[in-house]
Amino acid sequence: MKPIIEVTSLTKEYYSAGQTFTVLHNLTLKINEGEFLTIIGPSGSGKSTLLYQLGLLDHPTKGKIVLAGHDTEKMNSSERTDFRLWNLGFVFQDYALIPDLCALENVMVPLLMQGKSFSQAQEMSYIALARVGLKGKEKNLPSELSGGQQQRASIARSIAHSPKILYADEPTASLDSEMSEQVIRTFEDLHMHGQTIVMVTHEPEYARRAKRAIVLRDGKIIADGSAVDIIHPS
Amino acid sequence: MYLKKLFFIYSKIKESARVGFFLATRSLLRSNKATAGMVITIQIVTILNLVVVQGILVGIVEGGNKQFREQYSGDILITPLADRTRIQNTSQLINAIENLSPHAYSVRYLERASIIDNYRDLLPSGVSLNKVSNNGVIGIDPLREDALSGISKLIVEGRWLLPSDSGGIVIGADLLKRYNSFANAGQRLLEDSIVPGAKVKVELDSERAREFTVIGIVKSKVDQISARAYVLDRDLLNLSGRENINAGEIAIRLPQSIHAPTAARILNEEVPGAGIIQDWEAAIPQALKEVSATFTGLGQMVGAIGLLVATITMFIVTFVNVVTRRKFIGILKATGVSAYAIEFSYILQAVFYAVIGSSIGALIIGLWIKPYFDVHPFDFPFTDGILATDANGITLRATIICLTSALAGYWPARKIASENTLNAILGRS
Numbered sequence: 001m002k003p004i005i006e007v008t009s010l011t012k013e014y015y016s017a018g019q020t021f022t023v024l025h026n027l028t029l030k031i032n033e034g035e036f037l038t039i040i041g042p043s044g045s046g047k048s049t050l051l052y053q054l055g056l057l058d059h060p061t062k063g064k065i066v067l068a069g070h071d072t073e074k075m076n077s078s079e080r081t082d083f084r085l086w087n088l089g090f091v092f093q094d095y096a097l098i099p100d101l102c103a104l105e106n107v108m109v110p111l112l113m114q115g116k117s118f119s120q121a122q123e124m125s126y127i128a129l130a131r132v133g134l135k136g137k138e139k140n141l142p143s144e145l146s147g148g149q150q151q152r153a154s155i156a157r158s159i160a161h162s163p164k165i166l167y168a169d170e171p172t173a174s175l176d177s178e179m180s181e182q183v184i185r186t187f188e189d190l191h192m193h194g195q196t197i198v199m200v201t202h203e204p205e206y207a208r209r210a211k212r213a214i215v216l217r218d219g220k221i222i223a224d225g226s227a228v229d230i231i232h233p234s
Numbered sequence: 235m236y237l238k239k240l241f242f243i244y245s246k247i248k249e250s251a252r253v254g255f256f257l258a259t260r261s262l263l264r265s266n267k268a269t270a271g272m273v274i275t276i277q278i279v280t281i282l283n284l285v286v287v288q289g290i291l292v293g294i295v296e297g298g299n300k301q302f303r304e305q306y307s308g309d310i311l312i313t314p315l316a317d318r319t320r321i322q323n324t325s326q327l328i329n330a331i332e333n334l335s336p337h338a339y340s341v342r343y344l345e346r347a348s349i350i351d352n353y354r355d356l357l358p359s360g361v362s363l364n365k366v367s368n369n370g371v372i373g374i375d376p377l378r379e380d381a382l383s384g385i386s387k388l389i390v391e392g393r394w395l396l397p398s399d400s401g402g403i404v405i406g407a408d409l410l411k412r413y414n415s416f417a418n419a420g421q422r423l424l425e426d427s428i429v430p431g432a433k434v435k436v437e438l439d440s441e442r443a444r445e446f447t448v449i450g451i452v453k454s455k456v457d458q459i460s461a462r463a464y465v466l467d468r469d470l471l472n473l474s475g476r477e478n479i480n481a482g483e484i485a486i487r488l489p490q491s492i493h494a495p496t497a498a499r500i501l502n503e504e505v506p507g508a509g510i511i512q513d514w515e516a517a518i519p520q521a522l523k524e525v526s527a528t529f530t531g532l533g534q535m536v537g538a539i540g541l542l543v544a545t546i547t548m549f550i551v552t553f554v555n556v557v558t559r560r561k562f563i564g565i566l567k568a569t570g571v572s573a574y575a576i577e578f579s580y581i582l583q584a585v586f587y588a589v590i591g592s593s594i595g596a597l598i599i600g601l602w603i604k605p606y607f608d609v610h611p612f613d614f615p616f617t618d619g620i621l622a623t624d625a626n627g628i629t630l631r632a633t634i635i636c637l638t639s640a641l642a643g644y645w646p647a648r649k650i651a652s653e654n655t656l657n658a659i660l661g662r663s
Contacts, residue, residue, distance in 0.1 A: 057568055057656040077652075078572065085570025096565040096659070100261045110569045113253050115245065141264070157569065 277591020
């Protein structure tokens with residue numbers, strides 16, 4: 001397996017009220033292609049911050065991130081957006097669907113941006129929605145979908161363009177257990193088909209469903225290994 | 235290498251425009267109807283403000299100019315040269331005019347005269363003759379004058395002259411006391427007894443005077459009509475006793491096929507030095523032209539302020555819309571949608587509202603306001619103000635509104651779309 005994410009000496013600092021807060025301390029990490037990795041840790045440990053750096057949504061203070069063989073350090077804003085379009089998928093905690101667009105249109109947007117024809121984008125979006133169990137809900141606006149359905153529509157949007165890496169930030173945090181289970185099963189299914197997934201969660205029972213886990217505390221990796229081995233079910 | 239880069243840029247612009255259009259159409263289709271209605275109303279009010287306010291200000295003067303042309307000057311007005319009192323070679327000039335096959339023309343003979351209303355009365359000692367002095371008495375062919383200026387429609391008492399009305403006079407309302415509530419102090423005016431059928435004396439000088447019977451009273455907002463008296467041309471020539479039949483004024487109405495400045499040039503070439511031969515616009519008095527320029531400037535200033543207010547309003551509406559959607563703009567960027575696509579989407583939405591608003595506004599103006607003011611002009615004391623606008627003027631202003639709306643839509647979208655993606659998603663400043 002070749003590494004798809006290579007992080008070297010990653011540090012992220014924030015400045016507030018004249019003070020510097022270091023959220024990530026000199027992290028070094030490699031994630032291989034096809035891995036299902038979960039990042040866990042207590043609140044404020046830097047889980048989401050790490051995900052945002054890996055997803056090129058934010059700029060690290062120091063360190064280097066290589067994604068799918070591309071050094072992201074020298075990319076400008078437009079190149080980072082373009083890289084996200086072709087290589088990355090995102091699932092956010094609060095679904096983050098565009099309220100004006102129905103489920104199908106939400107999924108279509110990145111495909112259209114990639115230059116796919118309207119009918120091609122539509123067809124691919126139907127397939128992606130069916131894959132996450134939303135067949136028949138394509139024309140529903142986000143407000144007409146349940147929380148679990150919205151999150152699955154969000155997953156469909158993030159996978160429709162076949163990204164190399166799928167990032168998920170607390171994808172089950174706003175869902176009840178039944179819906180959370182549906183979402184995790186969707187991830188497991190995607191992983192079975194070779195999708196690289198990096199998921200942040202604070203829920204151990206879902207974190208254990210990943211193959212690998214890293215545990216963050218105070219911005220440092222304190223454990224890295226098999227999810228089942230290092231995460232206690234409780 | 236260059237071609238490859240150019241193709242890359244082209245495809246990026248194309249995809250951004252396509253996605254921008256996709257986002258804009260969906261957003262418009264599912265927009266809040268009340269907000270959309272408010273934005274469109276702002277656009278309607280803006281074009282009404284731009285076209286109507288400016289149109290009225292300019293129309294005050296335009297209305298005056300229109301009446302000047304229709305009731306007095308025709309399309310070409312010929313007046314004496316500065317150092318002459320009459321047009322030279324009038325008969326030669328008339329031949330040249332007839333060669334142009336004009337729609338109508340009127341040769342006006344002009345004498346300075348006094349009109350006296352109480353010359354028959356036994357005046358008590360200390361009371362002098364009511365001599366309204368230094369007025370133009372015009373000798374005309376009444377049928378030709380009416381064909382040119384439609385003066386018979388301006389008669390407010392009695393009737394217009396007929397060719398058989400020898401000894402008859404039509405007096406301008408400005409010479410009568412009852413039509414002049416704002417007459418200058420000390421200005422002499424004809425008494426209220428001067429009605430159709432009354433007698434007045436027209437006196438050119440102490441030796442040349444004649445009694446005339448009032449046939450009618452003419453009233454117009456064009457000074458040159460209301461401040462004069464009209465008699466038959468042969469009566470005036472007889473009274474003046476002059477053999478020289480050179481005219482004081484000639485007004486010509488041309489068919490639409492003849493361009494007035496061209497006709498003026500032809501007449502100038504055929505009878506050089508006969509007089510000042512001008513098209514109607516050139517013949518408008520300088521003072522009126524200056525008033526016109528001032529009102530046009532005022533109209534443009536008011537219009538510019540209106541446009542600025544509309545631009546700021548559009549900016550605020552777009553800004554509020556963009557700020558409330560800041561998170562979704564961040565999400566779009568996170569999923570790989572370019573900032574250009576987002577900006578284009580907001581520009582399209584702003585332009586859409588501008589086009590709809592401007593079109594409705596233009597229809598209101600074209601189908602209702604303009605026809606209404608054409609039939610019911612503003613009744614100003616010195617002119618009938620019209621709504622000075624046309625299809626080109628409305629189109630120009632609608633285009634300006636669309637462009638400024640595009641700018642007002644672009645700027646806030648640009649501001650949000652170019653900020654840090656994560657800050658937009660998390661709502662951080």
